[in-house]
Amino acid sequence: DTEVTQTPKHLVMGMTNKKSLKCEQHMGHRAMYWYKQKAKKPPELMFVYSYEKLSINESVPSRFSPECPNSSLLNLHLHALQPEDSALYLCASSQQRRGNQETQYFGPGTRLLVL
Amino acid sequence: AQSVSQHNHHVILSEAASLELGCNYSYGGTVNLFWYVQYPGQHLQLLLKYFSGDPLVKGIKGFEAEFIKSKFSFNLRKPSVQWSDTAEYFCAVNPYGGSQGNLIFGKGTKLSVKP
Numbered sequence: 001d002t003e004v005t006q007t008p009k010h011l012v013m014g015m016t017n018k019k020s021l022k023c024e025q026h027m028g029h030r031a032m033y034w035y036k037q038k039a040k041k042p043p044e045l046m047f048v049y050s051y052e053k054l055s056i057n058e059s060v061p062s063r064f065s066p067e068c069p070n071s072s073l074l075n076l077h078l079h080a081l082q083p084e085d086s087a088l089y090l091c092a093s094s095q096q097r098r099g100n101q102e103t104q105y106f107g108p109g110t111r112l113l114v115l
Numbered sequence: 116a117q118s119v120s121q122h123n124h125h126v127i128l129s130e131a132a133s134l135e136l137g138c139n140y141s142y143g144g145t146v147n148l149f150w151y152v153q154y155p156g157q158h159l160q161l162l163l164k165y166f167s168g169d170p171l172v173k174g175i176k177g178f179e180a181e182f183i184k185s186k187f188s189f190n191l192r193k194p195s196v197q198w199s200d201t202a203e204y205f206c207a208v209n210p211y212g213g214s215q216g217n218l219i220f221g222k223g224t225k226l227s228v229k230p
Contacts, residue, residue, distance in 0.1 A: 042205055042220035043159070056217075090159065101147060101166045102209065104218055108158035 003027075004107035006091050012113045015081060021110045023074040023091030030096035032074040033104060034066060037088040049074060050096060081114045088112075117142045119208050121221035128196050129229045136191040136224050138206030147209040148189040149218075150180055154202045162204075165189065176200070198230045 004025045013019050023032065031050050035043035048056035049068040063085075065077040074091055088111050092104040122137040140146060150162040163174025170182040180191045189206060206221040 040223075042223055044220075045218065103149070103161065103164055105161065106151075106159040 004091055004093055004105055006089075006107040006110050008110055009108065010111050010113075012115065013078065013081065014115050015083070017081075018077070018079045020078065021076040021089055021091075021112075023076075023107055024072055025093040025105075025107075026072055027093065027105070028071075028095070029093035029105075030071060031094045031102065032068060033092040033094075034074070034076055035090040035092065035106075037090055037109070039087075043090055047076075078112075081112075083114050086112055086114045117208070117210060117219055119206055119219050119221035121204075121206055121224050123224045124222070125225045125227070127227045127229065130198055131195045132228075134191070134193040134196045134200070134226070136204055136206075136226070138189045138191065138221055139187050140189070140206075140208045140219075141187065142208060142210045144210060148180075148182060149207040149209070150174065150178070150189075150191050151205045151207060151220075152202045153205065153223075159205070162191070196226070196228050198228045200226060201228045202226060 007022045011019060033048050034046040036046055037043045045058050046060045047066045052068045052071055063080050067075040088109040090109045091107040094102040094104045118141045120139045148165040151159045152162050153159050162178050163172050163180055165172045165182045173179045178191060178193050180189055182189050203223045203225050205223045208219050209217060
């Protein structure tokens with residue numbers, strides 16, 4: 001089973017709203033990732049969690065706040081977003097094995113529209 | 116800077132035609148290489164990957180890719196495409212020993228297969 005699930009599938013929010021995106025995997029993976037994908041562009045890495053600790057933040061604005069409550073869950077809290085933040089937000093996970101031979105498995109994404 | 120180049124932005128083929136999508140990367144060290152596919156309205160799925168060993172790797176749905184180290188290339192091939200192969204194809208590189216989660220994507224190639 002290589003399934004990563006994400007909720008909600010679609011989200012529309014105003015610039016003053018607070019919302020959260022959720023990601024879940026039950027593959028026993030210890031690394032989880034958030035990517036942002038704009039239309040007709042490749043995914044861009046935002047955050048990486050390793051063993052529930054934030055290990056990479058790719059200079060993402062503070063209006064995006066990640067959280068990893070446990071090894072299976074990853075949240076992305078959104079506050080005061082801008083219209084240009086509208087995109088597909090992808091979650092991925094990988095096993096976190098020695099030797100860096102990591103394969104990332106992606107969820108279906110949450111399509112976010114900021115009005 | 117590390118980069119991944121996909122030479123073709125949009126490829127249009129008829130069913131049963133052969134496919135080759137180019138991918139070159141700029142990193143000089145050992146790399147892990149991936150091809151992902153994104154069908155319309157669906158999430159990124161792993162097609163195939165190369166870590167080490169036989170440079171010709173076979174993936175799902177009849178796809179294969181060849182790693183040519185001297186050319187820094189990892190081209191994707193399929194002998195006979197089907198209409199259902201219509202999708203966006205992304206080449207991705209993880210520089211071995213690079214920061215965790217450092218998966219660098221190419222800009223993608225849109226494949227349209229005419230029935």
